[in-house]
Amino acid sequence: MASSPDEFSEPDDLDERERTALETLCKRLADDEFVLAERYTEWQVRAPTLESDLALANNAQDELGHARLWYDVLGDLGFGERELVYERDPDDFRHSTLVERPFEDGNWADPVLRSYLYDVAEELRLEALADSSYPKIADRVEKIQSEESYHREHAQNWLERLADDEESRERLQTTLDELFAHALTLFEPCAPPRGANEASGDKPRAVDPGVEADIVDLGLRTATLEELGEEWLSIVVPYLESLDLAVPIDGDGDDGFEVTAAALPDERGRDGTHTDAWAELYDEFTRTYRELGRDEPTAIMDAPE
Amino acid sequence: MSSDIQDQDSDLDIDPDPDPDADLDPDAETGATPCAYTDYRAGKAADDLPATGAEATGLESAVWDALYEIEDPEMPISIVDLGLIYGVSVDDEDGVATVDMTLTYSGCPARDMLTEEVEEVVVAVDGVEEATLRLVWSPEWTVEFVTERGKDDLREFGLSV
Numbered sequence: 001m002a003s004s005p006d007e008f009s010e011p012d013d014l015d016e017r018e019r020t021a022l023e024t025l026c027k028r029l030a031d032d033e034f035v036l037a038e039r040y041t042e043w044q045v046r047a048p049t050l051e052s053d054l055a056l057a058n059n060a061q062d063e064l065g066h067a068r069l070w071y072d073v074l075g076d077l078g079f080g081e082r083e084l085v086y087e088r089d090p091d092d093f094r095h096s097t098l099v100e101r102p103f104e105d106g107n108w109a110d111p112v113l114r115s116y117l118y119d120v121a122e123e124l125r126l127e128a129l130a131d132s133s134y135p136k137i138a139d140r141v142e143k144i145q146s147e148e149s150y151h152r153e154h155a156q157n158w159l160e161r162l163a164d165d166e167e168s169r170e171r172l173q174t175t176l177d178e179l180f181a182h183a184l185t186l187f188e189p190c191a192p193p194r195g196a197n198e199a200s201g202d203k204p205r206a207v208d209p210g211v212e213a214d215i216v217d218l219g220l221r222t223a224t225l226e227e228l229g230e231e232w233l234s235i236v237v238p239y240l241e242s243l244d245l246a247v248p249i250d251g252d253g254d255d256g257f258e259v260t261a262a263a264l265p266d267e268r269g270r271d272g273t274h275t276d277a278w279a280e281l282y283d284e285f286t287r288t289y290r291e292l293g294r295d296e297p298t299a300i301m302d303a304p305e
Numbered sequence: 306m307s308s309d310i311q312d313q314d315s316d317l318d319i320d321p322d323p324d325p326d327a328d329l330d331p332d333a334e335t336g337a338t339p340c341a342y343t344d345y346r347a348g349k350a351a352d353d354l355p356a357t358g359a360e361a362t363g364l365e366s367a368v369w370d371a372l373y374e375i376e377d378p379e380m381p382i383s384i385v386d387l388g389l390i391y392g393v394s395v396d397d398e399d400g401v402a403t404v405d406m407t408l409t410y411s412g413c414p415a416r417d418m419l420t421e422e423v424e425e426v427v428v429a430v431d432g433v434e435e436a437t438l439r440l441v442w443s444p445e446w447t448v449e450f451v452t453e454r455g456k457d458d459l460r461e462f463g464l465s466v
Contacts, residue, residue, distance in 0.1 A: 069442065
């Protein structure tokens with residue numbers, strides 16, 4: 001039965017199509033935030049100034065908080081932190097490969113540029129979630145927006161400083177050449193959750209465009225991935241060009257930019273394929289959980305009698 | 306941090322899209338205010354918030370009293386006066402108490418500590434059989450939700466609110 005945007009079911013009455021759409025959307029949102037935060041923390045004692053140490057640490061804390069907010073929504077489908085993070089199959093994560101890429105030691109241009117590319121995309125997608133048909137999604141948007149507003153500004157301030165120096169700008173250009181294709185995967189369709197249907201991530205690249213269409217048709221998000229991607233390009237390309245950087249994309253501002261298959265990396269994250277860096281990162285952030293032999297992620301001691 | 310109140314008071318005027326070509330003086334080379342902070346004062350007030358339980362009676366009133374005893378982990382202020390509690394309802398039939406609560410910051414590392422404390426304190430109220438805590442995020446918490454008594458507490462603690 002087709003649902004219109006304003007009649008998305010109550011959490012207890014979701015049909016299969018609604019469950020899959022909700023799970024797919026929340027995982028792509030939460031996984032992006034969580035994995036990006038894991039990477040940011042690598043910088044928190046290595047950034048070039050104490051203030052930028054603090055800024056990166058703070059941005060990481062923000063993103064972890066937002067990951068938790070999105071994972072919490074999946075509590076409606078019976079998922080807890082254990083299944084969603086520490087005991088989850090790494091192949092089931094649906095984050096963009098942009099956020100999993102490793103940092104080259106000392107290349108400060110990378111977290112700055114990555115943050116800019118990501119935070120512009122995040123602003124756009126939050127706008128497209130503000131009127132979500134799922135109240136728990138819509139209710140979170142304002143909170144997250146208010147905590148995000150400084151991320152993009154921080155990134156742009158640093159981009160402009162770096163672009164002002166020839167050596168730094170060359171480093172930015174090299175980093176942009178490496179990261180841009182991965183940033184495009186922010187707008188790629190997801191494979192459904194594992195086991196959801198034949199197109200699930202059990203088979204790599206088994207993307208089911210129907211799920212992405214459902215996310216919009218059911219009103220969970222009010223813009224398509226294509227619309228978000230085009231809007232993102234219309235912002236980031238002219239801005240980066242204004243810093244004398246060459247953006248590796250076909251097309252121009254008048255006719256719009258075109259994302260071709262050739263512009264995308266082999267691994268796209270969303271479809272369940274990941275770069276090698278992901279396996280290492282996953283191993284790292286689950287290590288303590290595994291070594292402690294924990295079966296509960298958060299309770300430090302038994303509740304008092 | 307479960308509370309993220311800032312102790313400054315000014316209006317920032319940040320250019321969201323600083324002109325990279327502008328000929329800026331060295332102090333303003335980034336085109337933005339350094340050390341920007343969140344001005345919670347800009348938040349909008351909600352009609353029925355802060356909720357303080359002033360009108361509550363019976364078991365609900367007892368739950369509010371219990372909640373008043375819980376302090377924020379970082380500052381000597383009750384979580385009710387801080388404006389974190391958005392609502393309390395108790396079903397007199399089955400003794401199920403439902404508390405709607407928010408946090409000042411999504412990345413609050415004391416979240417579990419605080420929500421568990423609330424559940425324990427509420428379920429310990431005479432007549433309450435079960436406590437359900439619902440974390441809510443809308444409307445977004447702002448400093449406008451701090452009660453007058455809470456503001457006094459914060460001022461005594463050294464914050465200017």
